[in-house]
Amino acid sequence: MQYAEAIDYLYSRLPVFHRIGAKAIKPGLGNTRLLCEALGNPQDQFTSIHVAGTNGKGSTSHMLAAIYQSAGYRVGLYTSPHLRSFTERIRINGQPIPEDAVARFVEQQQESIERIEPSFFEVTVAMAFDYFAREAVDIALVEVGLGGRLDSTNVITPVASIITNIGYDHTDILGDTLPQIAGEKAGIIKPGVPVLIGETHPETEGVFRAVAESVQAPIAFADQRYMIQDNGIVQGLRQVHVSQENESAYSVKLDLLGDYQLKNLPAALATIDVLQPQFPVSLVAFQSGLAAVTSLTGLKGRFQTLQDRPRVIADTAHNGPGLEALFQTIRSIVYSKLRIVIGLVADKDRGHILDVLPQTAIYYFCQANTPRSLPADALQAEAALVGRMGSVFADVNAALSSAIQDSSVDDLVLITGSNYTIAELTNL
Structure with missing residues (x-):
């Protein structure tokens, strides 16, 4: 075999x-x-x-x-x-x-x-x-x-x-x-x-x-x-x-x-x-x-910097407490605009997660290639109800590419929400 x-x-x-x-x-x-x-x-x-x-x-x-x-x-x-x-x-x-x-x-x-x-x-x-x-x-x-x-x-x-x-x-x-x-x-x-x-x-x-x-x-x-x-x-x-x-x-x-x-x-x-x-x-x-x-x-995906100018960070935080801790760190960083690439699994308590996400960020919603993933358009709709606005993308790499293209050199791009989302990054 x-x-x-x-x-x-x-x-x-x-x-x-x-x-x-x-x-x-x-x-x-x-x-x-x-x-x-x-x-x-x-x-x-x-x-x-x-x-x-x-x-x-x-x-x-x-x-x-x-x-x-x-x-x-x-x-x-x-x-x-x-x-x-x-x-x-x-x-x-x-x-x-x-x-x-x-x-x-x-x-x-x-x-x-x-x-x-x-x-x-x-x-x-x-x-x-x-x-x-x-x-x-x-x-x-x-x-x-x-x-x-x-x-x-x-x-x-x-x-x-x-x-x-x-x-x-x-x-x-x-x-x-x-x-x-x-x-x-x-x-x-x-x-x-x-x-x-x-x-x-x-x-x-x-x-x-x-x-x-x-x-x-x-x-x-x-x-x-x-x-x-x-x-x-x-x-x-x-x-x-x-x-x-x-x-x-x-x-x-x-x-x-x-x-x-x-x-x-x-x-x-x-x-x-x-x-x-x-x-x-x-x-x-x-x-x-x-x-x-x-x-x-060989640990990856723990506040991992993938590139600079704009700075791109990947983090596998995937629940409310984990995301709260992540954004505490994000608040210590100096940047112009925060852009968040995010995909979630469907069986999480999304109410808590969405409340934790900063309302002022620009969002790029995506989904991983697994049956547990929440469809990106459903995530976009739920996020919009609590004032987190953004666009939908087919996968994490398309979302990241768009976020980088939209960014100035002083922006911060964060990829998070699920292990499975991070796992599909091409340049992890």
């Missing part, structure tokens, strides 16, 4: 979330456990860190992967969704899984796949765990796909669990209150395993403390432990001062430039500190990793 055949097989035979949404989810961990049993339970053969949260879990996972790589460890990284190639989901030291390894896995596991009838995501999780075990990684960062309690990745027993933050997203699946959503995310907390919470919130703090106490898991709220001071961007890197009570202060530089990364940083700091006895990291390695996350891990 060739790689293209393997990918076609996975997409055609298995329910895929990014195409059909919640209907692709198969509740429970049973299928994943069966797939892993057929593989000899690879999830038990490597050390892992589990990362959940409404926003920031991908960036936090990549930060930690870069830090541990800089410290000399062999680091696995499992994230989703991918932007350009399926192989991006599964990496070791920043290098995607080889295409022939994907093809070989699908060919060898075809009987199990057809017998168990898992989802696309369940198969990719099993593939990642098998690859990490075979390649003997020292540690793997495993990002939750959705929620936590019933997410396919939740068959691991990590050495640390991270929950970055809680916000309103996937409320049709996870619940429509912050405590309900927190309860689902808290499902990754394991007996005796330290759990690091990135952002404290009065509605969810009690949920996390109660779950941690019930399984005797040490818990720390990272934003209460670390003081983060932003000193701006110098020579393309965000300068950050870090301090904590009774400890020496130090500085780090981030190549992930969004202001919102300052909220992700404490969880990464806390994780490194908690695991220091088992996985020592020097300050030099820590600083080197944070300054080169994108080059070390």
Whole structure:
């Protein structure tokens, strides 16, 4: 079986979330456990860190992967969704899984796949765990796909669990209150395993403390432990001062430039500190990793500048809280006019998203080539009802081309709204 055949097989035979949404989810961990049993339970053969949260879990996972790589460890990284190639989901030291390894896995596991009838995501999780075990990684960062309690990745027993933050997203699946959503995310907390919470919130703090106490898991709220001071961007890197009570202060530089990364940083700091006895990291390695996350891990689409004059930025923010954080960063930039290229999926809470979008921007509405996408003309009509005006385009590249053509050199063009929109950019 060739790689293209393997990918076609996975997409055609298995329910895929990014195409059909919640209907692709198969509740429970049973299928994943069966797939892993057929593989000899690879999830038990490597050390892992589990990362959940409404926003920031991908960036936090990549930060930690870069830090541990800089410290000399062999680091696995499992994230989703991918932007350009399926192989991006599964990496070791920043290098995607080889295409022939994907093809070989699908060919060898075809009987199990057809017998168990898992989802696309369940198969990719099993593939990642098998690859990490075979390649003997020292540690793997495993990002939750959705929620936590019933997410396919939740068959691991990590050495640390991270929950970055809680916000309103996937409320049709996870619940429509912050405590309900927190309860689902808290499902990754394991007996005796330290759990690091990135952002404290009065509605969810009690949920996390109660779950941690019930399984005797040490818990720390990272934003209460670390003081983060932003000193701006110098020579393309965000300068950050870090301090904590009774400890020496130090500085780090981030190549992930969004202001919102300052909220992700404490969880990464806390994780490194908690695991220091088992996985020592020097300050030099820590600083080197944070300054080169994108080059070390291949991360794209996080406040990524695609060109200057006019400046074009791509960001995968795709829900209300994520977009609020994005526009906080946008407000710190000097520009003449703001032009926003945007496409959304149809199953999001668009009311909140549209309210977050700045009314003074000029909009270029588009849609990604996936059945979950909201038609661009429908997005235009809904946006117009709340005073966000713009034109419709066939795809993101046509929209971007028009936005650049309309711009002066001092304008800012932002592309956002969906992973799938960003993924179709030609020059990403």
